[in-house]
Amino acid sequence: MKRWRRALTIVVRLTPFLIAFLRDRRRWILLGRRRRLPYEHHERRAQRLAATIASLGPTFIKLAQVFSARADILPEPYLSAISRLQDRVPPHPTEEIEAVIAAELGQPLEAVFAEFDRVPVAAASLGQVHRARLRPQLDEPGPEVAVKVLRPGVEELVAVDLEISFRVLFVLNILFPNHHVRALTNVVREFSVKVREEMDFREEAAHMAQFHQNFARDARVRAPRVYTELARRRVLVMEWVQGDKLDRLAGRFASGELDFERLMETLTEIYLRMLLVDGFLHADPHPGNILVTDAGTLIFLDWGMVVQLSRSTREAILRLALAAGREDLDGMINGMYELGMIDPSISRAEIRDAAAEVLEILQRVRELGTRRVQEMVQEIMDTFYTWPLILPRELVYFFRAAALLEGIGFHYDPRFNGIELARRVIRRMRGDLLRATAREPVEVARGLVDEARTALHGVREVLRRAEREEFRVRLHPRDVMHGERFILLQVRRLLLSVFAVGTALISSIIFVALENVWLLAAGLLIALIMFVVAFFIPTHLLENPLRHARRVRPPGEWPAMR
Known part of the structure; x- marks a missing residue:
């Protein structure tokens, strides 16, 4: 009964927005032209959507945070509205939290902790964090720790919400089989995997250990140490780290204790290394998840969600970036195909137009020089929305990190130029990037043999079909x-x-x-x-306007308006 009541609540609250979005594309949903509404109308609707999502609870708040970077699915001003959603909820009753800790650790709190603060220092949709002190050992005071606890009942709620979401998406894919609905389904499917990982704190402990290993020789950055003997599925005990959030450093910059340029260069280098060298990217970047200690060390918190990139993906990203740098359209298109950014049903001629549009944005950035990263990223994102391109999740999270870094830089210095900073860091990291994507000769030879075998199989298949007169001509x-x-x-x-x-x-x-x-x-x-x-x-x-590869909007029509 509760499941049906929850399903009814979700459908009733979100259906008006779904109908409104469908009517934006066709006035009468199945018939009619695209509606042209003023930008202010979409801003008001975006605010109502954000409020509705917040009222639906943790699953939809976390999902909205993922969508806040998916400009290939949602345009402005909806991205801005849902990106401001805060993953903060009232604390769960302490008695129930203590019961979860005791059940997971298999012993009473008093046997593990000498002190336990019943008031949480942070409370989010999936869990909350309490400050505590471990029991002393060998006559030494126990260390201060942070105890992260999964909220009781949240796993069942997320499972029900995801089941309902998939049922709704199944119906939408039947009624409206277009690029945006497919992309929406893929994002929710990926989110369902990631959020289940995030609700298993043993996964988070493993992620932190991996980050420690990757940056073991870099004293500028680290993650909190995990007490592995106290790591459970619903409870995670780690060292308590004292530091300032990224957006609260003005006093330390003013006093000269911290160097602004050096800090921004370090942050940029860390994220580029995570993306292109290690292939292990922190997927929840925001100022509250990065602390700066008194010694100037960067502490990355909240490792529940990460993105791991294979070497082939890192190579494809690098090749795409290099092709864009030398204005090689064919190279950009090949990189897009490698990254799975292109729907197989789209013709190469259409993709050339999309790649040319991205190239034009990059050329304008080079000419103006002082363009903000966020503006450039937003223009590229609008290209993904205009054309039926699929934004790789790896780039989604990297773009989020880029927007965070520039937002922090611009917060302290209105003249901050994130693009120029990234260029300097990339020039300095060129050797590391080349080594990270370089292959051993044996591996290269094996790859060439595999490609030759695939090509030979393709030739045989062509000849076989020619003999049987099975050729088909496909028109775009x-x-x-x-x-x-x-x-x-x-x-x-x-x-x-x-x-x-x-x-x-x-x-x-x-x-x-x-x-x-x-x-x-x-x-x-x-x-x-x-x-x-x-x-x-x-x-x-x-006609179905979503059936064709390019959907042209008149100049000034939403979402191109700013």
Whole structure:
């Protein structure tokens, strides 16, 4: 019963927004032109959407945080509205939290902790953190620790919410099989895996250990030490770290205790190394998750969600970046295919236009020099929304980190130039980047042999199909659009004409049987209207604007407006 009540709550609260989005694309959902609404209207709707998501609880708040960087699915101002959602909730009753800790550790709190602060220092949708002190050992005071506890009942709630979400998406994919619905489904599917990992604190402990290993030789950065003997699925005990959040360093910069430029260079280098060298990226970047100690060491917190990149993915990202740097359109397109950014149904000609648009944005950045990273990223994101491109999740989280770093830099210095800073850091890291993506000769040879074997198999398949006359010619929708319109027009005319003739015949039969002249007149009038409809309504009412690869928006129409 509770499951059905929860499903009804979700559907009732989100359906008005779903209908509004569908009507934005077609005024009458299945028929009509795209609605052109003022940007202020979308801003008001975005605020209502954010409030509704917040009211639906932890699953949807966490999911909204993922969508806040997916400009290939949602445009502005919806991204800004949901990105401001705070993952903060009232603390859970301490008695229940203590019961979870005792059950997970298999002993009472008093046996493990000498002190335990019943008031949490932080409370989020999935868990909350309490400050404590371990019991003394060998006559030495126990160390201060942070105890992270999963909120009771949150696993069941997330499971129910995800089940309901997948059922709704299943229906949407049947009714509206387009690029945005497919992308939405993929994001929710990936989120369902990640959020389950995030609710197992043993995974977080493993992530922190991996980060320690990757940066073992770098004294500038670390993560809190985990007490592995006290790490459980729903409880994680780690060292208590004292430090200032990234957005609260103004006093230390003003006093000269910290060097602003050096700190920003260090942060940029760390994120580039995580993305392109280690392939192990912190996936929840925000100022509250990065502390700066009194010694100037950076402490990365909250390792529940990470993104791991294979070497081939890192190589593809680097090749795409290098191709963009030398303005090589074909190289950019090949990189997009390697990263899975292109829907297989899209023609290469269409993708050249999309790649050219991204290249034009980068050229403008080079010419102006002082453009903000966030502006550049937003323009590239708008390109993903305009074209049916799929934004790789690895780049989603990296773009989020880039926006965070520039936001911090701009907070302290309005003249901060994140693009120029990134260029300096990349030039300094060039050797590390090349070594990280370089392959051993044996590995290269093995790859060439595999590619040759694949190519030979492809040639054999082509010859086999040629012998059996099984070749198929595939035309892209853009190339047959005019023919499609003509066929739609003729089919529409034929069907409506048949209905009109049938209506006229039925009316005549009724007139003969009942001798009712009004029924005859009404039937003939309906038949006449059908004939008029058949020959004068424009064909665009039968088209699906999401079916074709490019959806062109008139200049100034949402979401291009700022």
